[in-house]
Amino acid sequence: QAQLAESGGGLVQAGGSLRLSCAASQRAFSNFALGWFRQAPGKEREFVAAFSLLGGSTYYADSSKGRFTLSRDNAKNTVYLQMNSLKPEDTAVYYCAATSYSGARSAQDYGGWGQGTQVTVSS
Numbered sequence: 001q002a003q004l005a006e007s008g009g010g011l012v013q014a015g016g017s018l019r020l021s022c023a024a025s026q027r028a029f030s031n032f033a034l035g036w037f038r039q040a041p042g043k044e045r046e047f048v049a050a051f052s053l054l055g056g057s058t059y060y061a062d063s064s065k066g067r068f069t070l071s072r073d074n075a076k077n078t079v080y081l082q083m084n085s086l087k088p089e090d091t092a093v094y095y096c097a098a099t100s101y102s103g104a105r106s107a108q109d110y111g112g113w114g115q116g117t118q119v120t121v122s123s
Helices: 026-031
Strands: 004-007 010-013 018-024 033-039 046-051 058-060 068-073 078-083 092-099 117-122
Touching (some): 004 092, 018 033, 046 078
Parallel strands (some): 010 117
Antiparallel strands (some): 004 018, 033 046, 068 078, 092 117
């Protein structure tokens, strides 16, 4: 079972930036592709971005491209989601999760969900 813990959320004005962190267990970091999802009130959980299984490639939702950037620190077993030019519609709880399927974009293909971190973007 993957063990993941998100942090870094907060309240930011539109146009601002936040960096989210996902600290993973050694097993999760080494054996799974890690990705980010978000869920706004009353909406389904949606894909944001993810690494490939070996970490060499990244995938982004259309809504994230050009504004969000994935990175990873292998020594810390941590992946990051840098979010720039934030918009009010980015407001959601952001979750980190793990998958065995490289390039997966469906929440059903992911497991080991963290507790989530709240991101609120004010207009």
